Amino acid sequence: MKIVNLIKIAYRSLSKNKFRVFLTMLGIIIGVASVITMLAIGEGSKQNIQTSISSLGTNSITVYAGSMNMGGVRMGAGSYSTLTEKDADIIRARCEYVNAVSPVVLKGSQIIAGSQNWHTIVYGGTSDYFAIRNLAIASGNIFSTSDQRNAAKVCVLGQTVATNLFGEGKDPVGSFVRINSIPFRVIGLLEKKGQNTFGQDQDDVIVAPFSTVQKRMLSTIYLNSILASAKSEADIENAKDQITELVRMQHKLAIKDEDDFTVRSQADIANVFGSISKVLTMLLASIASISLLVGGIGIMNIMFVSVTERTREIGIRMAVGAKGRDVLIQFMIEAIFISFIGGMIGILLGISVAGLIAKFGGWPVVITMFSILLSFIFSAAVGLFFGWYPAHKASNLNPIDALRYE
Amino acid sequence: MENRNALISVKELAKVYKTGDFEVHALDNVTLDIDKGAFVAVMGPSGSGKSTFMNILGCLDSPTTGEYYLEGMNVLKLNKNELAELRNGKIGFIFQSFNILPRTSALENVELPLLYNSRVNARDRRQKAIEALSSVGLGDRIHNLPNQLSGGQQQRVAIARALVNNPLIIMADEPTGNLDTRSSYEIMNIFQALNDKGITILMVTHEPDIAQFAQTNIMFRDGQIVSNEKVQDRKMAQEELQKLPVIKRENILT
Ligand SMILES: Nc1ncnc2c1ncn2[C@@H]1O[C@H](COP(=O)(O)OP(=O)(O)OP(=O)(O)O)[C@@H](O)[C@H]1O
Ligand SMILES: [Mg+2]
Numbered sequence: 001m002k003i004v005n006l007i008k009i010a011y012r013s014l015s016k017n018k019f020r021v022f023l024t025m026l027g028i029i030i031g032v033a034s035v036i037t038m039l040a041i042g043e044g045s046k047q048n049i050q051t052s053i054s055s056l057g058t059n060s061i062t063v064y065a066g067s068m069n070m071g072g073v074r075m076g077a078g079s080y081s082t083l084t085e086k087d088a089d090i091i092r093a094r095c096e097y098v099n100a101v102s103p104v105v106l107k108g109s110q111i112i113a114g115s116q117n118w119h120t121i122v123y124g125g126t127s128d129y130f131a132i133r134n135l136a137i138a139s140g141n142i143f144s145t146s147d148q149r150n151a152a153k154v155c156v157l158g159q160t161v162a163t164n165l166f167g168e169g170k171d172p173v174g175s176f177v178r179i180n181s182i183p184f185r186v187i188g189l190l191e192k193k194g195q196n197t198f199g200q201d202q203d204d205v206i207v208a209p210f211s212t213v214q215k216r217m218l219s220t221i222y223l224n225s226i227l228a229s230a231k232s233e234a235d236i237e238n239a240k241d242q243i244t245e246l247v248r249m250q251h252k253l254a255i256k257d258e259d260d261f262t263v264r265s266q267a268d269i270a271n272v273f274g275s276i277s278k279v280l281t282m283l284l285a286s287i288a289s290i291s292l293l294v295g296g297i298g299i300m301n302i303m304f305v306s307v308t309e310r311t312r313e314i315g316i317r318m319a320v321g322a323k324g325r326d327v328l329i330q331f332m333i334e335a336i337f338i339s340f341i342g343g344m345i346g347i348l349l350g351i352s353v354a355g356l357i358a359k360f361g362g363w364p365v366v367i368t369m370f371s372i373l374l375s376f377i378f379s380a381a382v383g384l385f386f387g388w389y390p391a392h393k394a395s396n397l398n399p400i401d402a403l404r405y406e
Numbered sequence: 407m408e409n410r411n412a413l414i415s416v417k418e419l420a421k422v423y424k425t426g427d428f429e430v431h432a433l434d435n436v437t438l439d440i441d442k443g444a445f446v447a448v449m450g451p452s453g454s455g456k457s458t459f460m461n462i463l464g465c466l467d468s469p470t471t472g473e474y475y476l477e478g479m480n481v482l483k484l485n486k487n488e489l490a491e492l493r494n495g496k497i498g499f500i501f502q503s504f505n506i507l508p509r510t511s512a513l514e515n516v517e518l519p520l521l522y523n524s525r526v527n528a529r530d531r532r533q534k535a536i537e538a539l540s541s542v543g544l545g546d547r548i549h550n551l552p553n554q555l556s557g558g559q560q561q562r563v564a565i566a567r568a569l570v571n572n573p574l575i576i577m578a579d580e581p582t583g584n585l586d587t588r589s590s591y592e593i594m595n596i597f598q599a600l601n602d603k604g605i606t607i608l609m610v611t612h613e614p615d616i617a618q619f620a621q622t623n624i625m626f627r628d629g630q631i632v633s634n635e636k637v638q639d640r641k642m643a644q645e646e647l648q649k650l651p652v653i654k655r656e657n658i659l660t
Contacts, residue, residue, distance in 0.1 A: 017507040320519040321494020400466040
C-alpha cells in the first residue's frame, strides 16, 4: 500500500469531518493552553517572590514595635510606641552577630519640586539603612554621619519619585524639594528596583537621615522598627536570640512579661512566602491537571461518539479492499495531525494568554519547557490513543461485523 | 481440483451462529458451483440464509465449516490481507443499504477501491472512476454528495464502485430492495450489460419479478438450497424499461 494514498485517504476523511476534527482539536487546545498558562503563572510568582525577597537583603533582621500576640504586626509596624533609639544603640553596641544596625521611622508626606508634587513615604534611617536594604546609589551619595548628627535636611530619592518630580531621565542630585513644606537638598538617587511581590513599587520612596525625620518631621522619640544585618546567614538565628535578650533587658521586662516587640529575619519571611508560593503552584498545577483531564475527556468523548460512524466507515473501507493495516495507518495519520496541530495551537494560545496576563494583569509569568512538553505529550497521547483505539478494534473485525456495528 | 469451469465452487458450506445455548444454522451444508459468466439470482424467504451465503462468498465473513474455491483458489486458506486483496480486485460487492461514504462525492466514493490498489496511479484512478460512473449513467453527477443523490443514483454509485477495479464477479445483496420499479429496472439493465461483457453476477432478491432478469434462480430454505433452475422466458431490462409509462421516466430521471 502506498503511503501517499493513505495520506490522501486521511486527508479526505479529515476534510469531510471538519466539525469533529475541530471539536477534538479544541480539547487538545484547551488542555495544552491552560496548562501552559497555569504553570507559567505559578513559576512566574515563584521566581518573582524569590528575587524580591533576596533583593530585600537576605541576612536582614527587623525588630517591630509591638508583639505578635498584641496584634502589632497585623496592625502595621509602628502602631505601638515601644522601640526607641536606645534599643538600636544597644543592639549596635552589644550584639556580636550583626554588622549593621539602623533605626527606622517613616512618614507619608507631600513632596513638592517646582510645580510638580507627589505623595510618598519618607523613610528615616542611618547610612547603614542602605546597606541593610540592598539599596544601591545610581547618582550622587548617601548621607554622612555628620548629616545624621546635625539632622541635616538632605534626602535620597527613589526613581519613581525622581521621575514624577523632575521628569524622566533627569538627574535630581543638587536640586531642592519641599517635604511637608520643609526644604530638603537632594544628595542621591537610588537605582531602580522595580515592583516587589505584592505589586508595590519599591522605587516610590525617599530616604532621609533618621534624626531629621524623627525630630523635624515626627517630633517623637519612638521608632517604627529597627533594621539589622546579620554577619552571615549562619548568624541569623543567634542574632535574633541576642537581639531579643538585649531589647528585653533594655525594656526591663521581667521573666514572666511578654515581649513588647517582634523580631523577624528576612529568612522567616522568605520561608512564609516560599511556602505560600508552593501552595500557589500546587493549586495552579491542580487546576491545570483538571484542565488537561477535561481536555482529555473531551477528546475521548468525541472519539467515542464517532466510533459507531467510524466503525461502519471502516467496514465499508474493508469491503472494498482496505487491509487492517491500511485502516490503522489512516487513523494514526488523522490522530497525529489533529494532536499535532491542536498541540501547536494550544502552545501558541497558552503563550499568548500568559503574555496577556503578564501585560494587563501585571502578573509575572515564566514559561518553562517542562510545561510545554508535559501538556503537549499528555494531550497528544490522549488524542493518539483515542484516535487509534476504535480503528484498532474495528480492523480486527470481519468486514461484515464492522458494517453491522451499532 | 473440482469442476474446472466453475468460477465459484463451494462444498458443504455451513455457518452456525451461537446465541447463548441456542444455535442457528444459517447455512446448512450448501454445495454449489457457479460458472464463469453466469447471472444467478438467489431467492428464498426471510432468514433462509441468503445474506449469510453472499457475505461468505464475498469474503466479508467466514463459514463455520466447508470449502470455498474461487478460480480454483482455496479461499479459506487465505489470510486477512489476501482476502482484502481479493475483495479489492476480484469481487465487487453491492449492499441493499448502499454503504457509500457519507459527505464524500460520487467520484471519491468510486475512487476508494483504487486508492487501496497500489498498482493504479492518480491519473488512471480518476479516469477509471469517471468511466465507471459514466457506465452507470452518472457521468454528470460525479461531484454530487450522497445526500444530493436519489436512492437509485446512490445505488448506481455503489455499482460503479463495485465495477471500477474490473472484478471477475459482482455480488449484490438485494440491490433493488430500497428502490422503485424504474430504478430497479435500470440497475438490472446495468447488470445485464455487464453480464454480456462476461462478468459473473450473483444477486439476492425477494422479488420474483427482478429474479426474472437473471439466467438461473437458486432457492434457499432453512439454510439449504432447495432448487437451482434456469429462468424460463427471461426478461430483458432494455425492453421492460420501454414498457414503463413515460411520465414517470421524466419525473425520475431529471
Ligand atoms: N450475526 C448474527 N448472529 C446471530 N444470528 C444471525 C446473525 N446473522 C444472521 N443470523 C441468523 O441467520 C439466519 C440467516 O440470516 P440471513 O441474514 O442470512 O437471512 P436472509 O436470507 O438474508 O434474510 P432476509 O431475506 O431477511 O435478508 C437468520 O435466522 C438470522 O437470524
Ligand atoms: Mg438478507
